[in-house]
Amino acid sequence: MQFGADHVVVRVPATSANLGPGFDALGLALALYDELEVRLVASDGVVVDVYGEGAGQVPTDEEHLVVRALRHTLDLVGASQTGLRMTCSNAIPHGRGLGSSAAAVVAGVVAARALLADPRVLDSRAVLAIATEFEGHPDNAAPAITGGATVAWQEADGPRAVGLEVDPSIVATVLVPDARLATSRARAVLPADVPHADAAFNAGRAALLVEALARRPELLLAATEDRLHQAYRSEVMASSAELLNALRAEGFAATVSGAGPTVLVLAPDDDVPALDRVLAGLVDGVAGWRALRPGVAAEGARARRVVSARGTPSGTIQ
DSSP: OOBSOSEEEEEEEEEEEOTTTOTTTEEEEEEEEEEEEEEEESSSOEEEEEEETTTTTSOOSTTSHHHHHHHHHHHHTTOOOOEEEEEEEEOSOTTSSSOHHHHHHHHHHHHHHHHBSOGGGSOHHHHHHHHHHHHSSSTTHHHHHHOSEEEEEEETTEEEEEEEOOOTTEEEEEEEESOOOOHHHHHHTSOSOOOHHHHHHHHHHHHHHHHHHHTOGGGHHHHTOOSSSHHHHGGGOHHHHHHHHHHHHTTOEEEEOTTSSSEEEEEEGGGHHHHHHHHHHHTTTOTTEEEEOOOBOSSOOEEEEOOOTTOOOOEEEO
16 A cells, blocks of 8 residues: 655544443534644654643653554555654543544554555444554544544444434533543453343443433433442542532532543533533632533544655545
8 A cells, every 4th residue: 555645633532431321322512623734754763742731751762642543544554664654632631531642543543544645445334443443442532533422332243333323502511630540440440241121220321321412412411420430430530520420419420531541521501600600619719629521522533644755645534
């Protein structure tokens, strides 16, 4: 497979998975973005410059997650490997349950696709499959690729995802703590088995959430109830659990974002002033927490070819 560009720019959104009851299935893209530039260079080495989130903390060589995903994708399509110069400008907090690792993987795969002479060899299903191979499950990768809300699942021949409607009145607020939590630690506290009644409860709430997101935002509080993972995880994110419970007691649809410890709140725009008043007492000015209101990202990862000295044409690769 030949290259069709030597310089691409990629933007990929943050994501929040689970949304309460939709464990490992539901996800939502948030308008908080990592942006990166990738250049092919003649040398064999890799140079990665990282600004913003993760600067000074993530690898800046072949072990960088974007580089690993990019190289793996090039291998899969039979493209030759080359030196890389990459600049990452990150706005997605790391280790907070906002899909930073999924964003990095998707960015690497989408960058590789945009560099190819024929990007059509990697359709969205292939991108999802590669990202899921890295992530282990597709709940964050799916909305990072497509934008909006998604439900993702696994088939025998690979992961699948479909988009869900999101009522435009729904406002997403994320409450981000300074503390990090590794996904592996958050998963380690989950039991191997759960009561049948809890599984049935979550199935009903997840189905209700699809309707609440699309047409009935007033049902979000009931639709985001969960019995499969959040209570078990409270022991490793006590402050997040306390905040979540306080918000729900005030009538707001608060959930753990992904594996946590960020708290996601979904509210109709008419309820936002009341939410802000409650947050003023719970979060504003409290050390270790910040509130962000990024909005729902309608678009997923996008890559743009940059005109180079070789005259490579520019264009957006979806």
